[in-house]
Every structure is written in C-alpha cells, then in structure tokens.
Amino acid sequence: xxxxxxxxxxxxxxxxxxxxxxxxxxxxxxxxxxxxxxxxxxxxxxxxxxxxxxxxxxxxxxxxxxxxxxxxxxxxxxxxxxxxxxxxxxxxxxxxxxxxxxxxxxxxxxxxxxxxxxxxxxxxxxxxxxxxxxxxxxxxxxxxxxxxxxxxxxxxxxxxxxxxxxxxxxxxxxxxxxxxxxxxxxxxxxxxxxxxxxxxxxxxxxxxxxxxxxxxxxxxxxxxxxxxxxxxxxxxxxxxxxxxxxxxxxxxxxxxxxxxxxxxxxxxx
Amino acid sequence: xxxxxxxxxxxxxxxxxxxxxxxxxxxxxxxxxxxxxxxxxxxxxxxxxxxxxxxxxxxxxxxxxxxxxxxxxxxxxxxxxxxxxxxxxxxxxxxxxxxxxxxxxxxxxxxxxxxxxxxxxxxxxxxxxxxxxxxxxxxxxxxxxxxxxxxxxxxxxxxxxxxxxxxxxxxxxxxxxxxxxxxxxxxxxxxxxxxxxxxxxxxxxxxxxxxxxxxxxxxxxxxxxxxxxxxxxxxxxxxxxxxxxxxxxxxxxxxxxxxxxxxxx
Numbered sequence: 001x002x003x004x005x006x007x008x009x010x011x012x013x014x015x016x017x018x019x020x021x022x023x024x025x026x027x028x029x030x031x032x033x034x035x036x037x038x039x040x041x042x043x044x045x046x047x048x049x050x051x052x053x054x055x056x057x058x059x060x061x062x063x064x065x066x067x068x069x070x071x072x073x074x075x076x077x078x079x080x081x082x083x084x085x086x087x088x089x090x091x092x093x094x095x096x097x098x099x100x101x102x103x104x105x106x107x108x109x110x111x112x113x114x115x116x117x118x119x120x121x122x123x124x125x126x127x128x129x130x131x132x133x134x135x136x137x138x139x140x141x142x143x144x145x146x147x148x149x150x151x152x153x154x155x156x157x158x159x160x161x162x163x164x165x166x167x168x169x170x171x172x173x174x175x176x177x178x179x180x181x182x183x184x185x186x187x188x189x190x191x192x193x194x195x196x197x198x199x200x201x202x203x204x205x206x207x208x209x210x211x212x213x214x215x216x217x218x219x220x221x222x223x224x225x226x227x228x229x230x231x232x233x234x235x236x237x238x239x240x241x242x243x244x245x246x247x248x249x250x251x252x253x254x255x256x257x258x259x260x261x262x263x264x265x266x267x268x269x
Numbered sequence: 270x271x272x273x274x275x276x277x278x279x280x281x282x283x284x285x286x287x288x289x290x291x292x293x294x295x296x297x298x299x300x301x302x303x304x305x306x307x308x309x310x311x312x313x314x315x316x317x318x319x320x321x322x323x324x325x326x327x328x329x330x331x332x333x334x335x336x337x338x339x340x341x342x343x344x345x346x347x348x349x350x351x352x353x354x355x356x357x358x359x360x361x362x363x364x365x366x367x368x369x370x371x372x373x374x375x376x377x378x379x380x381x382x383x384x385x386x387x388x389x390x391x392x393x394x395x396x397x398x399x400x401x402x403x404x405x406x407x408x409x410x411x412x413x414x415x416x417x418x419x420x421x422x423x424x425x426x427x428x429x430x431x432x433x434x435x436x437x438x439x440x441x442x443x444x445x446x447x448x449x450x451x452x453x454x455x456x457x458x459x460x461x462x463x464x465x466x467x468x469x470x471x472x473x474x475x476x477x478x479x480x481x482x483x484x485x486x487x488x489x490x491x492x493x494x495x496x497x498x499x500x501x502x503x504x505x506x507x508x509x510x511x512x513x514x515x516x517x518x519x520x521x522x523x524x525x526x527x528x529x530x531x532x533x534x
Contacts, residue, residue, distance in 0.1 A: 003359075010389055011389065011392075013389065014386050014389035015386075015390075018378065018382075018386045021382045022375070022377055025377065025382075025416075089375075092374070092377075094373060095372070096334075096337075096369065096371060096372030097373075097374065097387070098390075099338070099339060100338065100362060100366075100372075101362060101363075101390040101391055102359045102360070102362050102391065102392065103390055104359060256341075259339065260341050262298075262340045264334075264339045265334050265339055265340075265369065265372060266371070
C-alpha cells in the first residue's frame with residue numbers, strides 16, 4: 001500500500017492541519033459539530049426521564065437511552081467525520097493537488113482517521129458534560145469500558161466512512177448520499193436502543209457480524225447488570241479488524257480505479 | 270505515414286544533458302475505446318522550456334496527469350529526472366510540482382494556510398521563509414491572510430503558482446499558467462518563470478493555448494493531435510517549416526490540415 005519514512009508524521013500532520021484550519025476559521029462549523037449531539041442528547045434525555053417515571057425497568061437502568069444515543073454518536077460522527085473530511089477535498093477540487101505530492105495513500109487514510117477522531121471528540125464532549133448537568137447521567141460512569149466502547153465504535157465508523165469515501169472517489173459526488181444512508185441502515189441492526197435478541201432470527205444473523213451490536217449490548221450489560229462483558233469486547237475487536245481491513249481495501253481499490261479512469265483531476269462540484 | 274514521432278526536444282532546443290528531465294516511451298492511455306494518448310514518445314532536456322500544444326481533446330492534460338501519477342497509463346514507460354516514475358513516484362513528486370486549471374486549492378483557507386499545508390506536504394525545510402519569499406516574488410504579500418475564495422481569478426492563479434513553486438521544484442508542469450491573467454500580469458508571470466528557470470536550472474513542461482507565450486518562453490514544442498505527437502521542434506524551426514510568420518498560424522495549420530510531415534508525399 002505505502003511505505004513509512006521520516007516524513008510520514010509531517011505529511012499526516014499537514015492534512016490534519018488543513019482540516020483544523022477549516023474548522024477553526026469558521027465558528028458556524030465549530031458550532032455545527034457540537035449542535036446535533038447536544039440536541040439528540042436533550043431529546044433522548046427527556047424521553048428517558050419520562051420513561052423512568054413510567055417504568056421500573058428504566059428507573060433501575062438509569063442512563064440506558066442517554067448512553068445509547070451518545071455511543072451511537074461516536075459511531076455516526078466517526079463515520080461521517082471521515083467521509084466529510086474526504087468530501088471537503090472533492091468539493092474544493094483539491095484531490096489532484098494532494099495526490100500529486102509525496103503524500104502516500106496510507107498516510108492520507110491515517111490523516112482522515114485523525115480528523116474524524118478530532119471532529120468526534122469536539123462534537124461529543126460538550127454533550128457528555130451537558131448530560132451530567134441536565135439529567136445527572138455521566139457517560140464516564142461506564143468507566144474503563146467506555147474507552148473500549150469508544151475505540152470499537154469509531155473504528156467501525158472509519159471502516160464504513162472509508163468505503164463510502166471510496167465510492168465517491170470512484171463514482172463521483174452522486175454517491176455522496178451513501179455517507180448518510182449506510183450508517184442509518186445499520187442503526188436498526190446493531191440494537192442501539194434495544195437488545196439485538198429481540199430482532200427476528202434472520203436479522204440477528206446480520207446483526208451478529210456488526211461490531212456495534214456487541215458494543216451496545218455490552219453497554220446495557222454495564223448499566224443494567226454492572227458487568228463488563230469482555231467476550232463482547234473481544235468479539236467486537238475481532239470483527240473490527242475484518243471491517244477495517246475491508247474498508248481500507250475498498251478505498252484502495254476505488255482509488256486505483258479512480259486513477260485508471262482519470263477521476264482524480266475531474267472530481268469536484 | 271505513421272504519425273507517432275520519437276521526439277527528442279533536447280536536440281531541437283540545443284540543450285544537452287546526460288539524462289533528460291522527462292523521458293517518455295510508447296505512452297498509451299485508453300478510456301474504453303477512446304485512445305486519449307496513443308503511443309507517444311519524447312524526451313525533454315533538463316533546464317529547457319518545452320510546450321505541449323494541441324486543440325481541446327488532443328491529449329495534453331492526460332499526458333501531464335500521467336507525468337504526475339494522477340492517471341495510470343495503459344502502456345508505456347515514463348522516466349523523470351533519470352528515475353522510473355512508476356517505481357519512485359513519491360521521491361520524484363517531492364522534486365516536481367504543477368499547476369492546472371483542473372485542480373483548485375481549498376478556497377476557505379487563506380493563501381498562507383494553503384501554502385503552509387503544501388510546504389509541509391512537500392517537506393520544505395523552512396516554510397515561513399519560503400512563503401515570504403514567494404509572496405514577495407509573486408506580489409502576494411497583501412493577499413497572504415485572505416481566504417482564497419475572496420480573491421480574483423488572477424490573484425488565485427498567482428496563489429496557485431506560489432503553491433507550484435513552494436518546494437523549489439526541479440521540474441514544473443504547468444497547464445495554461447496564464448489563462449486567467451490580464452496581459453500585464455501574464456507578462457509579469459512569464460518573467461517570473463524565466464527568472465526561476467535561470468536561477469534554479471529548472472525544467473518547464475507547459476501546456477498552453479497562448480502561442481505568443483510559447484514563442485517567448487519555450488525552447489521547443491511538441492504538437493499533439495488525436496493523442497499523437499504529430500510534430501515537434503523549436504518554435505522558429507516550426508514556423509519556417511510551415512512557411513508561416515507565427516506559431517499560431519502553425520497551430521492552425523496542424524489543427525485543420527494535419528502536420529506537414531503527414532501531408533508530405
């Protein structure tokens with residue numbers, strides 16, 4: 001795919017810097033990163049408050065919906081953050097410049113992941129603090145498992161984001177809508193708000209290959225049973241290796257096809 | 270006759286070097302049934318100014334994109350600065366740069382931010398000094414902290430040129446470098462290119478429709494039509510060969526009637 005040399009960190013840093021300039025120079029972009037996670041958190045926080053008053057289950061498992069919505073945002077923001085960072089280059093017709101520098105494709109992928117990580121953390125951190133203030137729920141009460149949940153979900157998000165970015169590289173901006181469609185299609189399958197055990201048997205087969213299913217089930221195990229399901233975490237990690245390899249391979253194949261078809265100089269708005 | 274010419278523009282321009290800056294052999298690029306580049310071969314001598322001329326769809330931009338690694342050729346061999354491009358593309362790209370109307374810089378970033386990012390990508394040792402120096406040379410001082418999207422087309426072209434020289438390249442590929450500039454600025458940019466070539470000993474490979482620019486700047490010319498190089502030589506030689514007074518007339522002759530060698534008995 002590509003080699004690593006002494007210039008690798010500098011080139012990765014250059015791409016990250018380009019996106020940092022973009023975010024930091026525009027307060028509406030900055031606000032946009034935080035806005036939807038906060039709105040989602042508030043909406044689901046009130047739903048949870050209502051359900052806690054109606055149901056002994058929710059009263060005992062406080063934070064189950066808020067935890068779910070914030071972890072879902074890790075997956076969603078991770079995926080969309082990577083895809084949008086790539087789309088920014090397409091919108092600005094900058095791909096030709098980027099890929100005619102010594103930047104290696106593996107370095108570019110690493111940079112997209114770092115940009116996605118930064119966008120996810122910037123977007124979610126205020127929502128997690130406000131959840132404590134508004135609803136008395138701290139995502140950080142998940143403890144050390146939160147780190148494993150976060151890593152697992154964002155890696156899964158990157159896998160899908162890379163594949164979607166590859167689709168745009170190959171088929172143009174007409175494929176941009178897949179960035180939103182793919183991830184929302186997965187939401188019902190990975191049991192964000194309910195155990196995957198309630199899904200029909202054939203849907204459970206699909207659910208079982210998604211790392212996120214194990215993470216959301218694992219989150220409920222922590223909040224309801226106060227147990228960290230290491231088996232869930234390990235299964236999710238193993239599946240993530242496969243999904244990430246597939247996402248990277250998809251991006252590389254589509255990039256290769258884009259070079260073959262002369263798309264790198266043509267892509268743009 | 271077979272219109273595929275093996276062209277050595279170093280001979281045409283009288284420039285000699287041990288290895289050419291660009292050596293292309295049997296280059297082909299097919300998109301399905303369309304042969305965008307149809308088996309061209311040429312050498313470009315180090316330190317020379319070479320123009321790639323041809324009408325729209327002649328294959329100029331595809332050729333330049335292949336030389337930059339942005340398009341994978343169907344067949345053929347490309348050597349740049351004495352090394353095989355396919356094997357050493359990343360080390361070679363650090364020694365090259367380009368400007369093209371088909372690639373923009375991010376418009377929401379300022380000129381300085383864009384140049385900083387590309388200085389890092391190219392591994393420029395002292396980006397601040399290099400950016401300040403280019404800003405002086407290209408009259409960008411007052412524009413450095415303005416977003417690219419707020420600049421006029423001519424100002425953006427100058428910012429793009431600053432990016433093209435950010436790594437002090439040995440080989441510069443320019444696609445229509447003065448297309449959106451007024452005559453005064455275009456003339457001033459041509460002066461900058463000539464000065465840089467003299468001082469850095471750089472090689473320029475330029476696709477242009479501006480024949481006066483080519484006559485003024487270039488040692489040699491490659492004329493493309495239908496994916497082929499149909500003629501080549503020094504501008505004055507071509508003008509004499511076609512019995513014309515300007516390179517533009519030669520261009521029109523080739524575009525409408527084919528190269529002289531094609532029609533010769």
